Amino acid sequence: MLENSIIFDIIYKYMKNQHSTQHTAHTSVLANRQSDVIANVLYHEFAHSSHYSKVGNTFWFNYVSYVILNGGYGNASTTGSERIEVSEGWADYVGYEFAHARYGLQHSDMNNRTNTWQVRIENFAAKPVSGNFPFDAGGTMFDMTENGEPFFTLIRDEVQTYTMNEIFNALQPNVTSVQDFHQVVLAQNLNKEILAVNFLFSDYGF
Numbered sequence: 292m293l294e295n296s297i298i299f300d301i302i303y304k305y306m307k308n309q310h311s312t313q314h315t316a317h318t319s320v321l322a323n324r325q326s327d328v329i330a331n332v333l334y335h336e337f338a339h340s341s342h343y344s345k346v347g348n349t350f351w352f353n354y355v356s357y358v359i360l361n362g363g364y365g366n367a368s369t370t371g372s373e374r375i376e377v378s379e380g381w382a383d384y385v386g387y388e389f390a391h392a393r394y395g396l397q398h399s400d401m402n403n404r405t406n407t408w409q410v411r412i413e414n415f416a417a418k419p420v421s422g423n424f425p426f427d428a429g430g431t432m433f434d435m436t437e438n439g440e441p442f443f444t445l446i447r448d449e450v451q452t453y454t455m456n457e458i459f460n461a462l463q464p465n466v467t468s469v470q471d472f473h474q475v476v477l478a479q480n481l482n483k484e485i486l487a488v489n490f491l492f493s494d495y496g497f
């Protein structure tokens with residue numbers, strides 16, 4: 292069976308090819324209207340299934356139980372919401388990045404062409420403060436892969452060398468909070484950029 296990381300790589304390359312071949316076919320912005328929104332959701336759900344395949348039934352039973360108990364994701368102060376911060380963070384990060392890889396500037400926000408899916412995840416700074424929703428680590432994970440941050444988020448992002456595969460590898464079955472993720476991703480990568488990583492997670496409030 293293929294490793295998940297390899298599957299990601301294949302799908303990522305497939306979508307990049309799709310993008311270049313369809314770029315000429317879809318010269319009309321209207322032709323892509325809202326299909327990027329649907330694609331973002333599909334990539335998001337695909338990311339959940341990849342996470343499930345890695346962490347197994349116990350993690351996922353607790354995830355589903357939490358959602359049923361709280362009629363949804365609850366908010367940042369709901370008991371057990373730390374698990375949601377990890378799982379929704381991963382799914383948001385992948386969903387937005389893949390939507391950007393597929394659509395680039397051909398997204399459906401016609402009133403703001405600079406508002407790409409990548410810009411949206413770059414601007415995503417939903418902090419886990421009491422009562423807040425969303426409150427997941429999607430923006431944090433994205434920020435680990437590139438440098439720079441819009442001023443208004445007030446987050447120090449000087450981390451830039453982590454990859455999607457390294458982030459995925461850290462989603463171990465016992466990683467049930469962003470704090471767990473923070474420690475595991477550092478340990479697995481020889482404390483790469485540790486000072487900047489610590490500032491990043493601290494500024495997000497994790």
Ligand SMILES: [Zn+2]
Nearest residue numbers: 335339379382
């Ligand atoms: Zn989700």
